Amino acid sequence: MSVITPASVEQALQQVIDPTTGRDLTSLNAVTDIAINGSKVDVTLLLGYPANSVHSAIAVAVNEALNRIGVAQVGLDIGWTVYANPTANSQQALPEVKNIIAVASGKGGVGKSTTTANLALALAAEGARVAVLDADIYGPSQPQMLGAPERPPQVIKHNDQQFMVPVETHGIQVNSMGFMVTENTPMMWRGPMVSGALQQLLAQTYWQDVDYLLIDMPPGTGDIQITLAQKVPVTGAVIVTTPQDIALLDAKKGIEMFRKVNVPVLGVVENMAIHICSNCGHEEHIFGEGGGERIARDYDTELLGSLPLNLSIREDADNGKPSVATDPESAVSKIYRDVARKLSAKLWVQNLDSQAMPDIEITED
Structure with missing residues (x-):
């Protein structure tokens, strides 16, 4: 039986691939502690993204890798923390908010708000603390999609300033102009008023301990x-599109706009990618095929995921309980959770060099 050494443990862990990033645990600086006590090895891992869905898979892979070098007993502690990533501009970060992600589209009708709601719920299901700001001042939809109570937010005083308390629904914090007007009230505002309203909603909401604040943008x-x-300390943007050529043209304009103002595009989400007949199972690409992959490749970004044209996605959102909340184990929910992990892990990996990661401590008892 070979002797278990710190070097052999580290070498074994280099063979364990994180399923979300595709990189080994050592290169990710995810191994924070190794303790060897005879044939028992205790390993502590710290990931930089919420990883509830892949926790078990990582544990199995670590156990198998260490068993192969003769470790009889493995003690494994897997945790994660979400880091505050650099903002895309010179604006000061919001208190209590680590990352702000804009969810945008070049045109309406591509499922951007539905994606925002489900992505927020997916991030929360993976273990993150999440908030949503509905920035579509003219047509706010998040209150209905998330089943939030139709009432104005409570106002509190903090540090001699007044703040709106976000509404909590499905475990996430939400604020929207939709809480302050009726569904029949048109917002007949010119551009400067709308921009001012966005800044006020963002800065004067009493966000609490938020890992990811998703902003549902108007098209x-x-x-x-x-x-x-220019005015919001945004971390990056996600572009939502359909495979349709017209939608892709507008999505390209959205990507170009964010690039011109130096906001990194973190990836593309493709909606209505394929329709599967509920009666016969026939698959058909109604709006075209492979558009999301092409635009991601052309603009050197990533296709985070493709969602089917599915009746339940629309029905669940209309009923105020999006797919991830209605059926967490459904195929659609798993796609949203995969997108959420990819997005959060990408933020971590992109800024890994700038993070103050702890050194590995190795002890032998």
């Missing part, structure tokens, strides 16, 4: 998008 490349890029 297009106008005042709100420019305000967000």
Whole structure:
């Protein structure tokens, strides 16, 4: 039987691949402690993204890797923390908010708000603390999609300033202009008023301990998008599109806009990628095929995931309980959770060099 040494343990862990990033645990600096006591080895892992769905798979892989070098008993502690990533501009980060991600589209009707709601719930299901800001001032939809109570937010005083308390629903914090007007009230505001409302909603909401704040953007490349890029401490953007050529043209404009204002595009989510007949199972690409992959490749970003054209996605959102909340184990929910992990892990990996990661401590008792 070979002697278990710190070097052999480290070498074994180099063979364990994190299923989300595709990188080994050692290169990710995820191994924070190794303790050897005879034939028992205790390993502590710290990931930089919420990983509830892959926790078990990582544990199995670590056990198998260490068993192969003769470790009889493995003690494994897997945790994660979400780091505050650099902002894309010079704006000061919001208190209590680590990362701000804009969810945008070049045109309406591609499922951006539905994606925002389900992505927020997926991040929360993976173990993150999440908030949503509905920045579609003219057509706020998050209150209905997330089943939030239709009432104005409570106002509190903090440090001699007044703040709106976000509404909590499905375990996430939400604020929206939709809480302050009725569903029949049109917002007849010009651009500067809309931009001012966005900044006020963002800065005067009493966010609490948020890992990821998702901003549901209105479609297009106008005042709100420019305000967000220049005045909001945004971390990055996600582009939502369908495979349809017209939608892809507008999605390209959205990507170009974010690039011109130096906001990194973290990836693309493709909606309505394929329709599967509920009666016969026939598969058909109604809106085209492979559009999300092409635009991601052309703009050197990543296709985070493709969602099917599925009746339940629309019905669940209309009923105020999006797919991830309605059926967490469904195929659709698993896609959203995969997108959530990829997005959060990408933020971690992109900024890994700038993070103050702990050194590995190795002890032999």
